[in-house]
Amino acid sequence: MLTNAVSFFCTSLLLSLLTAIPGASRPSSEAAAVPEHRLRLYHTHTGEHIDIVYRRGDQYLPEAEAQLDRFLRDHRTGEAKHYDPQVFDILSDLAAALGHPDAEIEIICGYRSPWSNEFLRARSSGVAKNSQHLQAHAIDIRIPGVDTLVLRNAALALGRGGVGYYPRSRFVHVDSGPVRAWCYGCSIGPATAG
Numbered sequence: 001m002l003t004n005a006v007s008f009f010c011t012s013l014l015l016s017l018l019t020a021i022p023g024a025s026r027p028s029s030e031a032a033a034v035p036e037h038r039l040r041l042y043h044t045h046t047g048e049h050i051d052i053v054y055r056r057g058d059q060y061l062p063e064a065e066a067q068l069d070r071f072l073r074d075h076r077t078g079e080a081k082h083y084d085p086q087v088f089d090i091l092s093d094l095a096a097a098l099g100h101p102d103a104e105i106e107i108i109c110g111y112r113s114p115w116s117n118e119f120l121r122a123r124s125s126g127v128a129k130n131s132q133h134l135q136a137h138a139i140d141i142r143i144p145g146v147d148t149l150v151l152r153n154a155a156l157a158l159g160r161g162g163v164g165y166y167p168r169s170r171f172v173h174v175d176s177g178p179v180r181a182w183c184y185g186c187s188i189g190p191a192t193a194g
Contacts, residue, residue, distance in 0.1 A: 034056045034057040035056070035057060036053045036055070036056050037053065037054060037055040037056070037088075037089070037092050038051070038052065038053045038054070038092070038102075039051075039052055039054055039068070039088060039091060039092060039105070040102065040103065040104040040105065041071065041091075041104065041105050041106075041107055042104050042105070042106050042107065043071065043072075043075070043107045043110070044106055044107060044108055045075040045108075045109075046075050048071060049104070050067065050068070050071045051104075052064050052067060052068065054068060054085070054088050055085070055088070055089075060085045065082070065083065065085060068083060068088065069081065069082050069083050069111075069136070071107075071110070072107065072110030072111050072136070072139065073110065073111055074110075074111050074112055074113040074116050075110075076113070076115070076116045076119070077113045077115055077116060079111070079113045080111060081111045081135075081136040082136060083110075083111070083136045083137075084135070084136060084137045084176045086160075086161075086176040087136075087137060087138070087139055087161075087174070087175065087176050090155075090158065090160055090161060090174050090176065091105055091139065091141070091174070093158060093160075094151075094154055094155055094158060094174065095143065097154050097157065097158065098143065098146055098150070098151070098154050100143060100145070100146065103143050103144070103145075103146075104144070105141050105142075105143055106141060106142040106143070106144065107139060107140070107141060108140040108141065108142065108169075108171045109133060109138075109139070109140040110133070110136075110139050111133060111136045112131060112133035112134055113134075114134060117129075117131055117133065117134055126166065126184040126185070132162060132175035132176075132177045133175075135177075137161075137175050137176045137177055138162070138173060138174065138175035138176075138177070139173075139174060139175070140164075140166075140171045140172070140173045141171060141172055141173075141174065142170060142171050142172070148165070148166075148167060148170050148171065148172055149165070149167070151172045152165040152172045155172055155174050156181055159179060160176070160179065161174060161175045161176045161177055161178070161179060162174070162175040162177050162178065162179070162180045162181070162182075163180075163181045163182075164181070164182050164183070164184060165181075165182070165183040165184070165186065166183075166184050166185065167183070167185055167186065168184075168185045169185075
């Protein structure tokens with residue numbers, strides 16, 4: 001019994017000393033918290049919604065990536081491909097830059113299979129033969145309540161990847177490829193040079 005009392009006393013003394021030493025106490029929950037990066041998406045063709053934390057700190061979450069890959073599948077064929085997670089960062093940063101960090105982003109087109117890409121190319125000159133959609137590096141989006149020109153300008157201001165503006169179809173293309181910009185259906189001139 002004496003041994004238990006001595007052990008308890010020593011443990012109590014050690015804990016008291018540790019809390020008295022600067023920096024030896026446990027970090028506060030705020031300092032230990034790792035920032036979470038969340039996306040809220042709505043797919044206009046499938047009617048599906050997803051609200052998901054895809055990254056904690058610098059760590060992408062494989063289970064979340066798999067769910068996003070499935071969500072962003074080719075809605076015509078059902079095929080999915082692993083997405084470049086930098087595209088998710090672009091979406092998250094874009095919504096935050098517009099002052100709508102919790103906005104539900106509308107997805108017009110995610111991954112596009114070769115069949116779907118050719119199907120669309122046969123119907124529109126606005127579809128690239130080697131589209132970034134084929135690589136799962138691109139997403140066409142809208143944010144409800146945000147004008148597409150404002151959305152396009154905010155995407156350009158990020159200075160990351162490609163930004164396509166489609167004013168007639170009311171969406172903006174963003175991708176993680178080389179930095180470039182275009183406007184499909186705009187008149188040529190300084191206002192649309194992008």
